Amino acid sequence: MRTVRYSNREELEGINSRPFLANHLRTEVAVHLHSNAEPSHNARGARVIVQPGRPADARLAQSVLCSMKELIHSVSVYADFTVAPAPHTGNKGENREAKMPSIIVETAFHTNPDDARALQDPVFRTASMKGVEKGYRLFSEGKDCVPLKAEPIDGIHLSAGGSQQVDVAFEGNPQYPIELVTTNVGCPPGWTCTDGRVRIETPDTKPSQLTLRCENAGSAPMFWNTQVVDDDGVKSPPVRHWVQCIRGPGGAVASPGVPAGVEAATAG
CATH class of the missing domain: 3.40.630.40 (Zn-dependent exopeptidases)
Incomplete structure (x- = not known):
């Protein structure tokens, strides 16, 4: 052969x-x-x-x-x-x-x-x-590859000095720890609107929340973009949401993503 x-x-x-x-x-x-x-x-x-x-x-x-x-x-x-x-x-x-x-x-x-x-x-x-x-x-792990995406965040109304936690639901498979990054994209004249970050260490931390505050001398809406950013640098598309401040006494401040009771900034 x-x-x-x-x-x-x-x-x-x-x-x-x-x-x-x-x-x-x-x-x-x-x-x-x-x-x-x-x-x-x-x-x-x-x-x-x-x-x-x-x-x-x-x-x-x-x-x-x-x-x-x-x-x-x-x-x-x-x-x-x-x-x-x-x-x-x-x-x-x-x-x-x-x-x-x-x-x-x-x-x-x-x-x-x-x-x-x-x-x-x-x-x-x-x-x-x-x-x-x-x-x-x-x-x-038998999981599908799903792009990181934050779900819509409902707008809220807050009275002077008020704060409220809102859930940030998302889909995908981010690498932990992750951050909820909130950026102001619309601040009323004369107000101080500070950006915020919330760090979430593990997927067992539920729900994923950020805290929105409103301490103001008038009534006006503020607009924010929130993203989920994972430890690999993957970012979800920004989600636009709003906070409507309701007239009341006090200064003017709006701050997302800080723990309850923490003052982020105060307008003069």
């Missing part, structure tokens, strides 16, 4: 050795980290490749892509970085020979000048690999 020899035999053996090692170690999943290449310098962005006909691999890949997008886009300079919306399929030895869910993460195209610069940036590398870790973690 004639022995067939391939010019790329060592390359193929190197590729197959990876899933064979994972099989030998009986790992839960196999994640192969690559950079990508195309003859055209126009190709760019992050992709994840899976073997066709393996639904568990596809679920893992989709979770990783979703989480990579969330983490990479949390860095302002990479807010528009291309991340594939769905896994790519291909007959690749790394995945084909694996006996567990297996994916190839093509982090970026080293043949694209902009992607190549990103690959050399530790900020991008950290964000992209945090996305891979989060995607695997959600997959292993």
